[in-house]
Amino acid sequence: MARFPRPWSKKRGKRFIGTELRSLLWETAFYSGVFLVGVFVLSLVLINELASWEHLEAFKELTQIQTDAVTPPELNGGGLASWVFGILGIAAIGSGAGGLIYRLVRVGASSERRSALATRASSIEIIVPASGDIDKMPSVPRGDSLTDSPGERLTYRLAAENPGGGELLGPMLLALLWNAVWFVLLAVVVLGFWYGSPRYILTGLLIPFGAIGYWSFRFFLAQLRRTAGIGPTIVEISDHPLYPGCKYRLFVSQSGRLRFRRLNVRVACEEETVYRQGTDVRVERYEVFTEELCAARDVRVDPQGPWEQQFTLDLPSNVMHSFVGAHNAVRWKVIVSGEARPWPSFCRSFPVVVHPPGLPPKRSPR
Amino acid sequence: MSVSLCREDGVYEGGRELKATWRVSRVTLDALSAIEISVLWYTEGKGDMDLHVHYFQRLEEEQIRRSGLADQQSLTCLLPATPLSYHGRLIRLRWCVRMRLFLNSGREIVTDQPFHLVAPKSIQPGKSHRVNAISLGFQPPRKRPDAGNDSAG
Numbered sequence: 001m002a003r004f005p006r007p008w009s010k011k012r013g014k015r016f017i018g019t020e021l022r023s024l025l026w027e028t029a030f031y032s033g034v035f036l037v038g039v040f041v042l043s044l045v046l047i048n049e050l051a052s053w054e055h056l057e058a059f060k061e062l063t064q065i066q067t068d069a070v071t072p073p074e075l076n077g078g079g080l081a082s083w084v085f086g087i088l089g090i091a092a093i094g095s096g097a098g099g100l101i102y103r104l105v106r107v108g109a110s111s112e113r114r115s116a117l118a119t120r121a122s123s124i125e126i127i128v129p130a131s132g133d134i135d136k137m138p139s140v141p142r143g144d145s146l147t148d149s150p151g152e153r154l155t156y157r158l159a160a161e162n163p164g165g166g167e168l169l170g171p172m173l174l175a176l177l178w179n180a181v182w183f184v185l186l187a188v189v190v191l192g193f194w195y196g197s198p199r200y201i202l203t204g205l206l207i208p209f210g211a212i213g214y215w216s217f218r219f220f221l222a223q224l225r226r227t228a229g230i231g232p233t234i235v236e237i238s239d240h241p242l243y244p245g246c247k248y249r250l251f252v253s254q255s256g257r258l259r260f261r262r263l264n265v266r267v268a269c270e271e272e273t274v275y276r277q278g279t280d281v282r283v284e285r286y287e288v289f290t291e292e293l294c295a296a297r298d299v300r301v302d303p304q305g306p307w308e309q310q311f312t313l314d315l316p317s318n319v320m321h322s323f324v325g326a327h328n329a330v331r332w333k334v335i336v337s338g339e340a341r342p343w344p345s346f347c348r349s350f351p352v353v354v355h356p357p358g359l360p361p362k363r364s365p366r
Numbered sequence: 367m368s369v370s371l372c373r374e375d376g377v378y379e380g381g382r383e384l385k386a387t388w389r390v391s392r393v394t395l396d397a398l399s400a401i402e403i404s405v406l407w408y409t410e411g412k413g414d415m416d417l418h419v420h421y422f423q424r425l426e427e428e429q430i431r432r433s434g435l436a437d438q439q440s441l442t443c444l445l446p447a448t449p450l451s452y453h454g455r456l457i458r459l460r461w462c463v464r465m466r467l468f469l470n471s472g473r474e475i476v477t478d479q480p481f482h483l484v485a486p487k488s489i490q491p492g493k494s495h496r497v498n499a500i501s502l503g504f505q506p507p508r509k510r511p512d513a514g515n516d517s518a519g
Binding site: 110111112113115116119136137138139140271272273274275276284286288320321323325326327328330356357358359 | 379380402404406409411412413414415416417418419422424446447448449450452454455456457459464466474485486487488
């Protein structure tokens with residue numbers, strides 16, 4: 001029995017079902033279609049809008065275009081409808097042209113050639129000359145921002161990966177926006193009753209909406225309590241970047257008003273990969289190396305007496321340096337984690353950069 | 367086609383020079399449309415592949431006719447200090463000299479000659495490199511079979 005040719009191809013991991021050529025042809029046809037539909041819609045909008053211009057009367061007479069006849073009724077609404085269709089048309093033109101260019105650039109060029117062209121393009125000095133350090137250690141993060149604040153006890157104070165404010169921003173926005181909308185709806189309902197035209201469906205909806213608003217505000221307060229209660233964590237280091245086989249001093253301070261059941265400080269090397277699974281983008285992490293510096297129990301912290309400890313970090317000589325690619329990375333970090341009552345457990349990371357051994361250390365004036 | 371490196375153990379220090387020779391045999395001049403030689407690193411493992419070309423040379427049909435296929439060709443490039451070869455749990459970072467032949471029929475033939483990039487000053491002079499180089503789980507170089515990979519329809 002003859003099989004009907006499938007117009008699509010599916011990518012499963014690194015292999016295709018169907019030929020790559022077929023997928024190329026259909027993708028090209030799809031993006032061309034999107035582009036042409038965009039041109040068509042934008043043309044309709046422009047013709048409709050420009051038809052009202054007086055100085056185009058001569059053009060209308062010449063071409064004998066009857067704009068009322070060729071324009072769909074949706075566009076005759078003028079103002080808002082024209083804007084919406086115009087924007088949709090421009091978006092379709094942009095995405096169609098972009099997709100078409102992106103797909104066609106990949107035809108006939110090997111992955112090595114594309115990478116070489118990209119490297120050459122990125123090395124062109126446009127405004128300022130490229131820094132020599134980047135060329136010396138490609139794919140190793142520079143980590144300049146990690147050491148831009150001096151420490152009190154040791155040379156550098158490390159910056160946290162997720163500063164405290166970020167944890168509060170999302171819950172705060174959710175709580176404020178949701179409850180603001182709820183109060184607007186409440187005003188509409190009250191006015192409806194006041195003027196004798198009650199809105200019963202909206203009144204009924206206020207109850208579940210109010211419950212969501214209450215939950216979001218409670219969640220925001222819990223996050224605020226957690227952030228304010230646990231207090232800031234300070235990590236300082238004697239030198240940066242780090243080199244395998246060298247020793248460093250590390251200072252950790254934890255403030256707040258609470259009692260920790262458990263408080264851990266460790267240095268970890270984590271592999272991070274980003275991959276596509278179907279239409280999802282997934283991130284996987286795995287700790288390939290960890291060195292525990294401290295595992296304290298029953299630690300009491302109060303505003304007058306923060307928990308402070310100094311450690312010696314002995315980095316082994318056979319570890320991988322920090323590496324960042326487009327989809328893969330090897331990251332080093334100092335991790336402070338703890339468990340306290342009544343607060344939930346917390347984990348704060350402070351990234352550091354490890355350079356490969358054998359290179360002259362980068363000296364800082366500090 | 368074959369690619370051979372100047373060091374037998376295939377281990378190079380970052381920042382040092384790499385010399386390699388390559389040769390194409392059993393393919394006629396008329397069948398070739400282009401040859402690409404590149405020194406590159408790529409990642410393997412669970413994540414999507416990252417690839418970066420450090421050295422790239424493309425010979426078009428005209429240049430191939432001029433130089434001919436009978437003689438061995440050579441390439442020399444200065445290797446960067448990083449990224450070093452690495453064999454981890456989720457990520458493997460490999461360096462190789464890659465040769466890609468474009469045939470007039472539309473087929474492509476690829477061969478890789480892997481090598482290891484290790485930290486500067488980690489190779490002792492006069493000794494071949496041992497397995498205690500940088501990386502968590504260092505593996506000796508593996509040569510990929512010189513097989514044709516059809517990637518064009």
